[in-house]
Amino acid sequence: MAGSAPHDGAVHDTILTPAARALLISARRAVLATVAPDGRPRLVPVCYALAAGEDTHGRLILYTPLDEKRKRVTDPHRLARVRNLIARPQVTLLVDRWDEDWRRLAWLRLEGAAVLLEPAGDARPEHAAAVAALRAKYPQYARQGLEARPVIRVAVSGVLGWQAPEERGGSDASEAAG
DSSP: BTTTOOGGOOOOOOOHHHHHHHHHOOOOOOEEEEOOTTEEEEEEEEEOOSSSSTTSOOOOEEEEEOOSSSSOOOSSSSSHHHHHHHHEEEEEEEEEESSSGGEEEEEEEEEEEEEOOSSSSGGGHHHHHHHHHHHOOOOGGGSOOGGSSOOOOOOOOEEEEEEEOOTHHHHHHHHHHO
């Protein structure tokens, strides 16, 4: 699904097939994995948007907001995911499509480096583009002050994906999905 690598090949690529790109664009959420100070993975579901183009190194760019939904802390800089990515910028995003019809299952695992884009300074133009992309994908953000809050930017360095073959059915599809 990502590049031409099969699921069992463990080859990472950043070239998305049309099916992988469609999944990445249409999925409504991802799970962001950071590494906590004690080395354990920390997972949190997030909204995200794909940047219109790649960065100067040809990498996909994803943005995830630190929005105004209720959190344990009010300062977004104090969120565990932010503290984690500042200490260890390597993150993973998992995007998936679940369906009772296992012939429609698919997932993408995107690995990359995350940084915090602040709304002021040199990052202002990219931050504004990220906010626009997030608002275009999620109408709920029209009423939130994203332009005043940091945004997480992930430069994708590797993608691994899997999609159930449409021609398979029955036990083959369930074994492949397991």
